[in-house]
Amino acid sequence: MTPPANQPVRSFFASVQLALLLLFLLAATSIIGTIIPQNSPPSFYIEKYGAQTARLFQLLDITDMYNSWWFLALLTLFAVNLVVCSLERIPGVIRTVRRDGLQTAPDQLDRQPCRQAVDLAAPVAEASQRAAALLRAHGWKPREAATADGRLLFAERGPWTRFGVYVVHLSILVILAGALVGSSTVASRLLRNPDFAFKGSVMLPEGESTGHILAFKSGRRVDLGFTLRCDAFAIEYYDNGMPKTYRSSVTVLEDGKPVRTAEIEVNRPLTHRGVTFYQSSYQAGREYVVSLTKQPDNLSHTAVVPPAREIAWPETGVRYGIINRENQGEVTRRLKIWFADGQGEPAVFWVPAGEETTVERPTGTYRLQARQLYATGLQATRDPGVWLVYGGCLLMLIGLYIAFFLSHRRLWVRVEPAAQGSRLLFAGTANKNRVAFEKKFSDLVAELDTHR
Amino acid sequence: MDSSQLFGICMLAYLLSAAFYLGLLIFKQPRAGQIGMLLALAGVVVQTAAIGLRWYESYQLGHGHAPLTNMYESLVFFAWCTTLLYLYLEYRYKARVVGAFVLPCAAVAMAYASFSDRIDDRINPLIPALQSNWLIAHVVTCFIGYAAFAVAGGLGLMYLIKRRAVQRQAPADSIGGSLPELRVIDDLTHRTIVFGFLWLSAGIITGAVWANEAWGTYWSWDPKETWSIITWFLYASTLHARFTRGWSGRRIAWLAIAGFFAVFFTYFGVNFLLSGLHSYGSS
Numbered sequence: 001m002t003p004p005a006n007q008p009v010r011s012f013f014a015s016v017q018l019a020l021l022l023l024f025l026l027a028a029t030s031i032i033g034t035i036i037p038q039n040s041p042p043s044f045y046i047e048k049y050g051a052q053t054a055r056l057f058q059l060l061d062i063t064d065m066y067n068s069w070w071f072l073a074l075l076t077l078f079a080v081n082l083v084v085c086s087l088e089r090i091p092g093v094i095r096t097v098r099r100d101g102l103q104t105a106p107d108q109l110d111r112q113p114c115r116q117a118v119d120l121a122a123p124v125a126e127a128s129q130r131a132a133a134l135l136r137a138h139g140w141k142p143r144e145a146a147t148a149d150g151r152l153l154f155a156e157r158g159p160w161t162r163f164g165v166y167v168v169h170l171s172i173l174v175i176l177a178g179a180l181v182g183s184s185t186v187a188s189r190l191l192r193n194p195d196f197a198f199k200g201s202v203m204l205p206e207g208e209s210t211g212h213i214l215a216f217k218s219g220r221r222v223d224l225g226f227t228l229r230c231d232a233f234a235i236e237y238y239d240n241g242m243p244k245t246y247r248s249s250v251t252v253l254e255d256g257k258p259v260r261t262a263e264i265e266v267n268r269p270l271t272h273r274g275v276t277f278y279q280s281s282y283q284a285g286r287e288y289v290v291s292l293t294k295q296p297d298n299l300s301h302t303a304v305v306p307p308a309r310e311i312a313w314p315e316t317g318v319r320y321g322i323i324n325r326e327n328q329g330e331v332t333r334r335l336k337i338w339f340a341d342g343q344g345e346p347a348v349f350w351v352p353a354g355e356e357t358t359v360e361r362p363t364g365t366y367r368l369q370a371r372q373l374y375a376t377g378l379q380a381t382r383d384p385g386v387w388l389v390y391g392g393c394l395l396m397l398i399g400l401y402i403a404f405f406l407s408h409r410r411l412w413v414r415v416e417p418a419a420q421g422s423r424l425l426f427a428g429t430a431n432k433n434r435v436a437f438e439k440k441f442s443d444l445v446a447e448l449d450t451h452r
Numbered sequence: 453m454d455s456s457q458l459f460g461i462c463m464l465a466y467l468l469s470a471a472f473y474l475g476l477l478i479f480k481q482p483r484a485g486q487i488g489m490l491l492a493l494a495g496v497v498v499q500t501a502a503i504g505l506r507w508y509e510s511y512q513l514g515h516g517h518a519p520l521t522n523m524y525e526s527l528v529f530f531a532w533c534t535t536l537l538y539l540y541l542e543y544r545y546k547a548r549v550v551g552a553f554v555l556p557c558a559a560v561a562m563a564y565a566s567f568s569d570r571i572d573d574r575i576n577p578l579i580p581a582l583q584s585n586w587l588i589a590h591v592v593t594c595f596i597g598y599a600a601f602a603v604a605g606g607l608g609l610m611y612l613i614k615r616r617a618v619q620r621q622a623p624a625d626s627i628g629g630s631l632p633e634l635r636v637i638d639d640l641t642h643r644t645i646v647f648g649f650l651w652l653s654a655g656i657i658t659g660a661v662w663a664n665e666a667w668g669t670y671w672s673w674d675p676k677e678t679w680s681i682i683t684w685f686l687y688a689s690t691l692h693a694r695f696t697r698g699w700s701g702r703r704i705a706w707l708a709i710a711g712f713f714a715v716f717f718t719y720f721g722v723n724f725l726l727s728g729l730h731s732y733g734s735s
Contacts, residue, residue: 020689027685034675034726066673165695179671199668238515238577246580266580267666278668279580302728327542389670393657400653404646435639 013084022078029074033065067185079176086169093162094314097408101154102145106414112427114438116445120421124150127422128415134448140411150416157409162431164402171399174392182385184215186258198222198382203283204230205375209253213380224275224380227253231261233282233374234354248376264378274382281377284330288353288370289324295365304373310338316363322370326350332369332372339368407432411441424448455509456573458502459528463562466531470559472725473551480630485548490554492535492555499532506575515577520591523723524573527565529591530719531558533599541603545640547632553606566730570724594655594680598649598715601687605712607641611705638701641708642694647686656680675726679718 012018036057037044045063061068099107109115120127128144128151135142142156153332180186188194200215200222209229212221229251236245248264252272262270269278292301294316301313310321324336332353340346343362351357351370359366407430414425426445430437472488475481506519519525538554541547565571610631617628631637659677664670671677690707693699699707 016692020692020697023685023692027689030678030682030685033673034722036671043705124607138615240577242577243580244577267584269665269668276668278666280667379668383668390661392661396518397650397654397657400650404650413711 010084013081014088016085018081019078019085022074022081025105026074026078029065029071029226032062036062036065039064056219070198073257075134075176079173081171086166090163090166093166097159097162101156101410101412102143102152104152104412106147106150106152109412109414109425109427112412112429114429114441115425115427116228116442118424118426119418119443119448120383120448121426122421124415124417124422127424128413129154131413131415131424131448134444135411135413138444142411142413147414148414150414150422153411153413153415155411159408161402161406162408164404164406167399168396169399171392171396174395175389178385178388178392180385181388182383188218192264194220195222197384199379200381201280201377201379202228203281203375203377204228204248205285206230206233206373213378222380224273226259226273227256228277228378229253229397230376233376235282235374241384244283248279248378251275257414265378276381277381278379279376280379283375283377284332285373285375287373288332288335289321289373290322291369291371292318292320293367294318294363295367298365305370318366320368321429323348335370337368337370339366381416405433407437409437453505455502455506456507458498459562460566462495462499462502462531463559463566465491466535466555466559466562469495469551470555473549473555475538477549477552477627477630483549488551488555489542489548490537492539492551492558496532496535496539499528499535503528503532507522510575511579515575516577517582518588520581520588521578522546522572522576524565524571526591526595526719527561527571529595530598530602531561531565533595534561534602534681536556537596537599537603541640541644545636546619547636547640549631550603550607550610550640553610557602557606581666584662584665586658586665590655590658590662593651593658597648597650597652597655598719600644600651601683601708601712601715604641604644604648604708605715606684607614607637607644608705608708608712611637611641612702615702615705621710634701639702641704642700645687645704645708645711649684649691652680652684652687656684676718676722679714681721682715683711683718 037122040063042054042058042063045057045235049057049180057063061070065071120130122130132142132144132153135153135155140157142153142155145152145154153200184194184198187197194215198215200213202210202213204210207230209227210224211227212223214220215222226232231249232253233249234245234247235243238244246266249261250264250270251258251261253259260272264270264277264279266279269276271277286306288305288307290303290311293299297316299315301315303311305322307309307322307325312319318339318341320337320339322335323338326333326334334350334352336348336350338346338348339361341357341361341363347359347361349357349359351368354369354371356367356369359368409430410428412425414427416423416425426441428437428441469488469491472491473486476485476488503519506525507517510516510519520529534554535558538551538558544553544633565573613635614631614634614637616622617626617631618634620628622629632640656677659680660670663672663677686707690699690711691702693707694704
């Protein structure tokens with residue numbers, strides 16, 4: 001390791017103080033965006049905060065602060081700090097991990113805080129064999145070396161766990177890299193390939209198809225390379241009126257031929273050729289699809305019907321229309337139908353939207369269904385970085401587990417001749433969770449003690 | 453017998469338990485601590501049954517979902533996690549007086565859930581956005597983290613009280629004097645923070661995966677997300693200060709308390725003061 005003092009820039013980036021400062025700054029500045037609403041139209045800020053403050057917000061990108069140059073600069077600095085900090089320390093860790101415990105000077109063991117001596121009647125060779133057997137019985141793999149007047153045993157566990165914290169650091173970098181790969185800004189400005197990563201949406205009326213979507217913010221048209229058709233959109237409700245399901249039935253067409261059909265619901269997106277479609281909104285249209293059948297003639301009829309217009313079904317002489325609607329917002333819950341077949345008084349009745357009802361008339365039995373026409377709002381995303389992000393997240397959990405709960409434990413046994421046979425000095429270290437280690441250590445030594 | 457009656461019994465058990473633990477702290481009666489522990493244990497058992505029953509009741513109502521979907525259920529789950537975690541710590545580290553700093557937290561959560569008119573305790577069906585298996589993973593991981601940070605905050609407070617007692621050389625039978633040794637509290641605080649940090653990370657990650665499934669964005673800087681990452685940054689700083697700068701004792705205790713305030717704001721403040729996707733608290 002180069003002494004950092006000679007390299008002011010490197011030592012600046014390698015310092016933990018900088019890391020702490022950056023963590024603090026990121027935390028503190030992040031608060032701003034939770035208090036001041038983000039990405040609202042300029043008029044909103046002028047109205048709420050006054051023209052002067054709004055101009056200041058504009059200047060400092062406060063209105064879109066998480067994408068502002070200064071916030072991204074903080075994140076970049078954080079990433080650089082993470083890299084330099086880790087690179088600065090990893091060589092030392094490698095040295096620690098590689099250090100051979102058998103090279104430890106035997107008298108150094110007398111200074112270990114965790115140590116315990118045991119006297120055995122057996123001579124050195126036998127005593128060291130017994131100590132080795134004990135360690136092996138507890139899952140350690142001791143190695144042995146001769147010292148000036150006796151023997152030294154050494155065993156270690158989990159030296160690699162010292163890298164746990166760097167696994168966590170790496171995972172953060174992987175997540176940030178994933179965010180970069182999936183960023184539409186990077187795709188359009190740096191890669192000059194806006195189709196590489198984008199987020200956008202499309203409002204697709206039932207029965208219609210589209211081959212492109214509109215990107216968020218820029219409003220740019222993104223070609224999908226295939227066609228998506230909305231076959232139907234449906235809302236289901238619970239008994240208490242809360243929405244239960246928003247469902248789009250769609251068909252994917254390639255070169256005009258249908259290749260797959262799917263149902264998109266919230267939490268059940270559809271991915272086709274790297275583009276994922278999410279159910280995100282809908283619009284209730286002003287028109288209705290009315291389906292009619294007539295028995296016993298076995299005739300049927302379907303028409304798109306706007307309200308307050310009389311429609312004719314020429315084959316049967318039936319005329320009908322929607323004369324009233326009961327709406328909840330834009331969504332029609334019930335429709336009032338006017339229905340005439342030229343014989344007797346016309347029928348006037350309410351029918352729940354989308355449900356079939358039977359109309360008994362002198363000319364026959366009719367079944368009628370009126371369904372509102374919807375447009376489904378789908379969000380379309382192409383994010384090639386998402387698997388990097390997920391991988392980074394998994395790596396982070398693994399790294400955190402290693403860093404917090406696994407430790408590098410070392411165990412020495414120095415065996416030297418004594419007046420009554422031999423004297424064994426057990427010494428041990430753990431880089432984490434010392435209390436638990438010391439307990440195991442003394443249990444282990446006690447076992448030899450009771451077996452002598 | 454329905455689940456709300458059981459939750460009432462549980463709330464009573466926690467309130468009494470908190471009172472007995474405080475009795476242990478103030479009057480040094482070991483018997484009070486034993487009763488406090490038994491009450492907390494009884495509370496957890498009743499609450500487990502109540503959560504199970506509420507789950508069952510939701511199936512009876514025809515919508516069937518885990519009871520982790522609104523502010524009421526989250527408060528109940530928070531109290532459950534906190535008490536359970538505390539009982540484990542008490543069993544494992546034999547520091548019974550800690551209960552005086554933790555059980556009031558669980559009791560207040562239960563009482564607030566039961567009595568506040570801002571909290572709707574009805575079982576409602578799930579809106580489409582919440583119909584996901586990630587819901588359980590996300591809520592469970594987050595709340596184990598929150599519970600750990602609540603315990604760590606209590607330990608931090610306890611550390612500061614004990615420290616004052618040590619500085620004033622308070623007699624061993626005073627409130628401060630009877631608390632565990634500073635070294636022990638400090639170690640316990642650190643372990644609890646570490647435990648909470650792992651679960652908070654898991655909670656943020658499961659939330660991100662779920663958001664990506666539901667909305668196509670794993671991170672959108674919504675106020676709840678932002679506050680969770682602020683909390684994460686705060687605890688990350690605490691851990692680095694300890695590991696690399698050797699911070700311990702008083703400074704870590706203050707950070708544990710500050711961290712709990714950040715957790716508290718992430719949990720409550722965001723729902724009631726800011727707007728965003730996590731609207732479960734506004735009902």
